[in-house]
Amino acid sequence: MTMNIRIEKLSKTYRGDGVITTALEDVTLLLQNNECTSIVGPSGSGKSTLLQVIGTLDAPTAGMIAYDDVDVGKLKGKTLADFRFARIGFIFQHFHLLPTLTALENVMSPLFPRKVSYDKKERAQELLDWVGLAHKQDSLPSQLSGGEQQRVAIARALVNRPQWLLADEPTGNLDTNNGEMVFQLLRKYQQEYGTGIIFVTHDEHLAGQTDRRIEMRDGRVIADIHLTKL
Template identity: 60%
Template sequence: MSQSIVMKQVTKTFKGEGVETHALSDVSVEFKSGEFVSVVGSSGSGKSTLLSLIGTLDRSTSGEILYDSVSINKMNQKQLADFRFENIGFIFQQFHLIPTMTAIENVMAPLFSRKVPYDKKKRAQELLDKVGLGDKFNSLPSQLSGGQQQRVAIARALVHEPKWLLADEPTGNLDTATGELIFSTLSSLNQEKGCGVIFVTHDPSLAAKAARMIEMKDGVIVADREGSTI
């Protein structure tokens, strides 16, 4: 199901008011099919930029990004949108749930404008069950805790069966115990569904629980090593 991601000499530079900021500098790295990788670093280290480029939310200044040898660099916006739907699920620090929609409607939201060969509501129900929210189908976000809202967001990210889950500080707004629960949920989904996970965090202790841990500083990768067994 999954696929490899290869970044070749990727640089991202932001320009503003005569100042250039090198968010990523000549980064080359491979993420292997189905693996769980944490990316750790302080604020400004480049980890979120790395994720946004992999997720096609932004374009690199130079270099190339390949999904199973297919380059995303020359895709237009329509092609990128279709590519994201077919391949990538996003989870963010801010849950980005629609406040007027129930949990099940939020999970179904990515499918509303798409024709799919399965029952959308049934898929959403199954995923809410999977993340332990089978009794919260009709709850609004305001009726859920932060951890429950993030689990709804995880179910939403999975609803179109992506090959990769990209999680940008998904535990940043949660207490330690809830953050560890979210990490454990993603780990279990990685093992059960075979989708790759790239988990960005500023928490070294949480990052070390992944099978592989990448450390970033000043826009470059300074360490790439095995973590503990998930």
């Protein structure tokens, strides 16, 4: 099922010590589920804030975000949490794996408090195999390389079969080879299952391999380019 994200006149400000900081200003976008979209720009340009607001981890100060006909600004509490679980997967730069859980348990962790229609362990094992780490399922994060930890984090993000995958600098802590491997895994999943990807990155080489490149500066979108693949 195709699902679009409609963003209209989105703004985000923070107040502290009498100072107002504008993180996002008048952002309007239509993000399409069949695309891998990169968001680039200098540090402080609003990339990560935009991703957090799109992912419902933070609320905008003004404006609207709608997943098709669902205005997420109107969802609260458990309803919002259930929507986020059902629709969105997250990948972060620093992996955020639980250090006392094995790779398999980390992948299963989003499912622990929930009732699902499939076998949780089988689903986690299937994804660890898909990212090439079936043989590491009993390893703790401390026993894995950085690239392996990020692949576990990818499997965890996909365990609930999300319609959207939001990745915040997922290759930022990896060397070039591991970064390319992680990016290609995301692209492979998107192409096989139709999951939309929003990919925040400083890596212009990887951004150039996405379907669409959005550039931000000072909280605003200054360029939005659909990239032509030869």
